[in-house]
Amino acid sequence: MNAMTPLEELRHSTAHILAAAVLRLYPNTRLDIGPPTSNGFYYDFDSEHRFSTEDFATIEREMQNIISENQPFIRKEVTREEAHTLFRDLDQPFKLSRLDDILESDSISIYTNGEFNDLCAGSHIESTGKVAAFKLTSVSGSYHRGDHTQPMLQRIYGTAFPSQQELDDHMERMEQAALRDHRKIGQELKLFSLDSKVGSGLPLLLPKGAVIRQQLEKLINDKLFEYGYETLYSPHIGNIDLFKTSGHYPYYAESMYEPITIDEREFLLKPMNCPMHIQAYNAEPRSYRDLPQRYAEFGTVYRMEQSGELSGLTRVRGFTQDDGHVFCTRAQLKQEFTSCLQLVQEVMAVFGLKTECRISLRDPNNTSKYVGADELWQPAERCIREVVDELDLTHSVGLGEAAFYGPKLDFMALDSLGRSWQLGTIQVDFSLPERFKLEYVGNDNKPHRPVMIHRAVFGSIERFMGLLIEHYAGDFPTWLAPEQLRIIPISDAQIPDADALLTRCKALRIRASIDTQKDKMGAKIRRARLDKVPLMAIIGKREAAASQVAVRSRKEGDEGTVDIDAFLKRIDQEAQSNR
Template structure:
């Protein structure tokens, strides 16, 4: 057999050769440094036979991060061995520990256990200590293929392993991996030796998990770990986790009194509190201004619709798992609205249309309802009732590209306004052979071409994702990376030649004949709830002045002084008259306590006033910013008022 190296050279090897054999054929130093390999682009360990003719790349200690899934999986085995030794020290025999699955996952691994007594969170550092001892022993990993009978004989005490083995096809090769006296059923891949594993790992938590995800099965204890090639990467990851906890929109939503989810109202149905409602309305007003400039017409549609409406659109059939069940009213079936678009189709169809009035741009902040599984609900980012900044543009074919470019410009403006500048653009097209897509091939080809041409015209980098299209048309999604490096799919633009066909929409052309419009669906925010949740975390609750629900707090140095209190009320009245949201802290707390309270509530501007400030119509100013709090003393109030109005108006 032979394999091909990255430089194109071929190595002749014996049949059944491994990546380690290939490394040894090149040189003993490479064999010593090798950690894993890729074969035809797939990660493999040094122990597994290579396919004949494979293109291989050897991964060495110079670039261990390229083998991250391999060392994470190997560390999972080391942890499993360490758990066995931990319980052995407590007097339990090896047969008392039973193991479920233990795959590598993003950033780490997990392993499921059925243990004689539960592991506690405080036990995890001791397990880590044993893991480091095992790594220090420099144990070789070995791999061997076995029959089903031999595999079952290896785990006579473990019903979970036995179930997995019995469920595997008879044609599938079974492999066991071993380090020291620890043996496990595993496909691999693994590092060649525990001594080569990185020490930058940490056991994070334990939780319960149903065996094979079935709630009818026993609950096992799942232990999670993370691992990186270097300590620096691990430290950065742990810091990011702490930062994510600090920014968690559920935590900040409660602290800043933005929203609540009440079990009496229902899971996944957020209640917007006054502060959150202000934030939501600022977002809505911003979008309404932009839509007005671009010629959108506002519409309002009901929260339920006749079931036949959604059958005509195809939403009932194509999204059956996420729709709420129909309800019967006066012998007709209705359903909570899952999408706004069918309603907008009927608004367009409410009267004849001429080619002269196209494009027709209909916009609505429409609330829709989707059935999400309880376990998937998450604050504002995954809910059952949410509002979309939905719009549908009914256009002639010759108008599609220009309208698409206009929507693209609007969506990019929205993201830049909120400091979301790290964006990738994803074109979703049909997947060959998938029968979920409706409509003629010619329509699809035209729509996909229009999207790609528009994106290329403005020079945006994009990827094409087969199978990511909506059932009625291709789309462009905006995938945003937040300050923590997490990706979120936010805005979307969809080109739809099919719903106009399903609803028999027409316009009278210049030739006096009926023609079919094409629809562009667009939602730059996507869901107001989801966008707000992401925004809370993006800003860590420190909103810019124009967005902040509580913008200005006036803090009198002494609440017992009539001059100071009158001056504070005078300033409040003037700022309020300019549309700024301003309060006076007239509590009995000391000044420093009032400042701390305003800081905790992330109020961006604090005005501190005393007798001296009142005499000179001045203020002392504390302004919060992402860089920290800045203080200015002796600021003329009229100058500050003009500055605040400008900041509010410019949304800076």
């Protein structure tokens, strides 16, 4: 188990205080788990009482009572039999289930504060009195172990900080985040739809959302051309044997949909694109002169996410990866990895997103989760570390976060509120080329095994769109905005002039529309602002006569009157600025 940071200890301890308070108030409650998270903590409960945010004040008061009692957190190692007896007598079946997960070789510990006992490996702060500031934030449903065949529990979320000021600052950021929630803005701006008739976790991009996706794909495609990638298109289903060879089945079996039987053969909805790209490499003999071979695809994949974990565009069951795979020699590996890293940095800079990175490695205490011998992992890990060190990249290390076939460099983007979003990844893989027996003929006329790099810049296009909606609060830059210009005639007499301007916009591929509704000018301007259109062109009698428009921008407001030719040139430049 990785050691907890002081903040994680504080939050984990506060989760125990939450559970102790709930048991005092609702004694028949059964407990599952209560870990710290990146933003706070949660605890899962099975209770006849249906928790709501209206209960939070009562629970928080009881938590404050426990804090005032300054109960020490006491750790005691026990035998499996002692732990079983304790939680059987306490009628805590979920704790007994979790007890069965602990290996025979591992120690079993109970943490006690006051009258509350919990099965827990720790660690914790000294006492409950050390909790200075906390807040319960939300409640949701969650299946036991994330398995929809298991009981549905109630998950109460909260957060804790070392000081009240830090908590207040965090809650203010959360309020700002709520205003930027992509699910809310996406509905208001008609970007996407979440329709139960389509299916949970299967977002439907509406025309305006489709424009954003098209612009993102164009940005990536332009970059891929610069970096020497070739495009592939792979099917949405594949023979199950392909994924057995890759190891995705069974290593990712719990995230896959059930096999589909066609002509007495089993197929899977594609959970990953890489086995398909491997087969593209295998489609013809390869020489060292052919390498590096770089493939790219906007490939849609399908994952069986649990219902309680689905969220807008950021956690879905069907999504599109901007996937890329590089097949190269060992001598080319470092340069190709560096090139992938440069690609990620260039694209993130377009959006003003700062990135943090994490070297994700195997868990040395649980190597059964991974395929491939040490001699396949060590050069891959060495490559990542050398590139990160040579570029002096600030990074963290995540043990146990590697892909099952190789280590990786993961990227977290920081949005305008300073929140971290898990996005792209670059993975070094010696294992799958071995499993698929990939070869190329070297300059010695002998067969050699290539190295494979898996890389994605956005990761999931849907998730990246969710990030951008919140990052910009829906106020997209001109090049990305679904509607770049709203043309507003002051009266019906100027509609022909508005139509002529719209025709010119279409010729320049400027995304524009005309507001012909029978409203006052103020209402039309307000509607364009609510729709977050970057620019407005107002045409009255004088403007029409002079071949001009009165310009209003989202950022500057009234910008005065300009000639139409100059205005169209400006929009075209803004629209092209980040392509």
